[in-house]
Amino acid sequence: MSPLARVRVVLVEPQEPMNVGAVARAMRNFGLSRLYVVNPGPRVGPPWAQEAYWLAVHAEEVLDRAVVARGLLEALEGTRLVVATTGRPRELYPAPVVPAWEVPRHVLSVEGEVALVFGRETFGLTNEELDLAHLIGTIPTAPEQPSLNLAQAVVVFAYELFKASGGEEGPKEALAEVSALEGLFQDLGRYILEIGFTDENRFPYAMRRLRRILHKARLSPGEVQLLRGLLHQSRYAMGKKDGQS
Amino acid sequence: MSPLARVRVVLVEPQEPMNVGAVARAMRNFGLSRLYVVNPGPRVGPPWAQEAYWLAVHAEEVLDRAVVARGLLEALEGTRLVVATTGRPRELYPAPVVPAWEVPRHVLSVEGEVALVFGRETFGLTNEELDLAHLIGTIPTAPEQPSLNLAQAVVVFAYELFKASGGEEGPKEALAEVSALEGLFQDLGRYILEIGFTDENRFPYAMRRLRRILHKARLSPGEVQLLRGLLHQSRYAMGKKDGQS
Numbered sequence: 001m002s003p004l005a006r007v008r009v010v011l012v013e014p015q016e017p018m019n020v021g022a023v024a025r026a027m028r029n030f031g032l033s034r035l036y037v038v039n040p041g042p043r044v045g046p047p048w049a050q051e052a053y054w055l056a057v058h059a060e061e062v063l064d065r066a067v068v069a070r071g072l073l074e075a076l077e078g079t080r081l082v083v084a085t086t087g088r089p090r091e092l093y094p095a096p097v098v099p100a101w102e103v104p105r106h107v108l109s110v111e112g113e114v115a116l117v118f119g120r121e122t123f124g125l126t127n128e129e130l131d132l133a134h135l136i137g138t139i140p141t142a143p144e145q146p147s148l149n150l151a152q153a154v155v156v157f158a159y160e161l162f163k164a165s166g167g168e169e170g171p172k173e174a175l176a177e178v179s180a181l182e183g184l185f186q187d188l189g190r191y192i193l194e195i196g197f198t199d200e201n202r203f204p205y206a207m208r209r210l211r212r213i214l215h216k217a218r219l220s221p222g223e224v225q226l227l228r229g230l231l232h233q234s235r236y237a238m239g240k241k242d243g244q245s
Numbered sequence: 246m247s248p249l250a251r252v253r254v255v256l257v258e259p260q261e262p263m264n265v266g267a268v269a270r271a272m273r274n275f276g277l278s279r280l281y282v283v284n285p286g287p288r289v290g291p292p293w294a295q296e297a298y299w300l301a302v303h304a305e306e307v308l309d310r311a312v313v314a315r316g317l318l319e320a321l322e323g324t325r326l327v328v329a330t331t332g333r334p335r336e337l338y339p340a341p342v343v344p345a346w347e348v349p350r351h352v353l354s355v356e357g358e359v360a361l362v363f364g365r366e367t368f369g370l371t372n373e374e375l376d377l378a379h380l381i382g383t384i385p386t387a388p389e390q391p392s393l394n395l396a397q398a399v400v401v402f403a404y405e406l407f408k409a410s411g412g413e414e415g416p417k418e419a420l421a422e423v424s425a426l427e428g429l430f431q432d433l434g435r436y437i438l439e440i441g442f443t444d445e446n447r448f449p450y451a452m453r454r455l456r457r458i459l460h461k462a463r464l465s466p467g468e469v470q471l472l473r474g475l476l477h478q479s480r481y482a483m484g485k486k487d488g489q490s
């Protein structure tokens with residue numbers, strides 16, 4: 001199976017039907033076929049607008065089979081590596097940031113489903129959406145006009161993936177599923193509040209830093225279990241025998 | 246002077262105003278500014294159609310300054326290297342064919358003006374137009390849909406040029422010193438024994454798993470501090486106020 005078959009392209013709240021059609025065509029150009037659309041805007045569909053089909057030249061099937069999801073987490077179900085794309089620099093990213101041409105190395109080195117997530121035309125992804133990413137891909141651009149059109153950003157990432165997917169594949173890492181990882185983050189969040197490591201105000205910042213550490217670690221299913229066990233035991237040692245189990 | 250200032254993008258007989266606008270935006274994204282249009286189609290202009298400006302976000306100036314030429318040869322006047330782009334395989338190309346990612350090496354290694362030539366949306370460049378090229382650039386694509394949208398083809402070549410033209414470096418990681426990391430592992434080892442997460446027998450195995458996780462995370466100095474703080478607070482919450490400090 002081509003590694004490209006493991007990759008889903010996730011568009012979060014696209015508003016412009018032509019962009020969705022142009023994305024479908026670009027996916028097909030570079031051997032991708034699995035499109036997920038989170039809360040498409042009213043002019044987009046479903047059913048997909050005629051303008052989307054106009055631009056999806058020879059990629060109508062990509063649109064026909066696109067999956068609509070009600071939230072990013074739903075679109076990520078079953079994935080093991082989540083690559084979010086961003087153009088805007090932020091203070092603190094919850095995952096390592098790499099240029100577009102380094103993304104394929106990460107995608108090809110893991111087993112299982114991979115999501116490549118693209119934000120809204122206007123303001124990209126929210127901080128909460130970025131929190132779900134294990135890796136953040138950026139396209140270096142000229143400072144005069146740093147913002148790429150949505151479909152053109154997809155072109156760059158898809159092109160890099162296609163370029164890299166030709167060669168032989170190396171050994172693969174087995175990563176934990178997103179749902180297991182999110183379970184760990186929930187436990188961890190509850191724990192750091194309980195022990196007073198942070199307060200409600202600073203909580204999002206603290207969690208983002210911890211997410212960043214654990215996203216960098218690219219945890220296996222067994223490692224997620226280990227860390228949940230460690231948290232469980234920490235609570236037990238504090239006398240909270242009603243621990244999460 | 247940036248090598249990108251020596252590069253002109255030449256569109257031959259584009260018919261769709263939105264494509265011309267999208268090309269202008271993509272040029273600006275990747276530091277290119279000099280657009281030449283050979284015999285634009287009746288809906289395109291000049292003057293450039295409103296639809297072209299709609300898509301030329303922050304690149305209106307690229308359109309305003311675009312040069313209209315009556316033939317490809319006129320658009321190539323003053324250039325020293327002509328790179329034609331093509332998607333269609335032909336029997337015999339009049340110049341060497343290289344993939345898109347090898348074009349920058351050729352562009353950067355010559356002095357003077359360079360033209361990057363893109364054909365019509367429908368059938369690309371004629372054999373006579375290709376004859377003018379010193380080099381032919383192609384974008385490898387999936388066989389199911391080999392034909393790229395015009396602006397998206399420009400994106401790929403412009404992206405590769407920008408990438409190669411220097412300046413941009415991937416973000417660099419600042420890693421913690423080994424001594425700080427070892428301090429963290431010592432704290433962690435003591436903690437997991439205290440809370441009964443492991444016993445003396447299984448201790449080396451447990452530590453090895455935790456080391457693996459944190460080594461994968463490639464911690465920064467600040468992250469080591471954060472995790473030591475978390476351990477400290479965990480012990481404090483257990484009532485061990487004589488914590489490691």
